[in-house]
């Protein structure tokens with residue numbers, strides 16, 4: 001009697017255990033979906049909104065306010081090996097250029113400038129940038145930016161417009 005009565009209870013215990021295992025497996029699968037959703041995302045590089053771009057471009061004097069941003073981006077490819085432009089971007093061979101408009105030349109604290117640029121007494125705006133980019137060596141003798149310059153005035157206009165738009169906005173939260 002006791003043997004007979006215990007037999008079904010063992011079977012039901014086994015069934016319960018099996019059910020528990022299946023439920024755990026099912027729970028595991030359910031857990032997997034939200035875990036994938038909340039996986040850490042790569043930090044976003046802040047970029048200006050369309051409205052900010054238009055306002056920043058309009059704030060430039062002529063002819064830079066008519067700069068072609070796509071051509072400016074292409075022309076800036078020649079600067080990328082030495083310069084980052086995002087907020088808080090690293091210094092490379094050259095200093096990070098975020099916020100360059102309206103800032104004093106040679107003023108990024110953590111960058112080791114040449115004596116010429118560190119002691120230069122002017123502020124970057126469209127016009128000074130234009131002269132600098134046309135021929136850095138003649139504009140400021142003794143600086144250490146080994147770049148031949150952008151001989152094409154349209155490329156300079158466009159890269160200045162591009163720089164203004166990309167480095168002149170305030171990232172959200174600031």
Ligand code: HEC
Nearest residue numbers: 078079082093094105106107113114117143144145146147
């Ligand atoms: C081969 C590397 C190199 C390239 C290419 C280059 N630069 Fe530079 N740039 C430098 C270095 C190095 C300095 C710092 C010069 C110094 O201290 O004398 C500098 C300085 C500057 C500064 C002054 C920043 C400040 O804080 O005062 C500006 C603006 C600038 N570069 C813009 C550009 C632009 C725009 C281009 C592309 C058209 C460009 N550079 C291409 C290396 C480079």
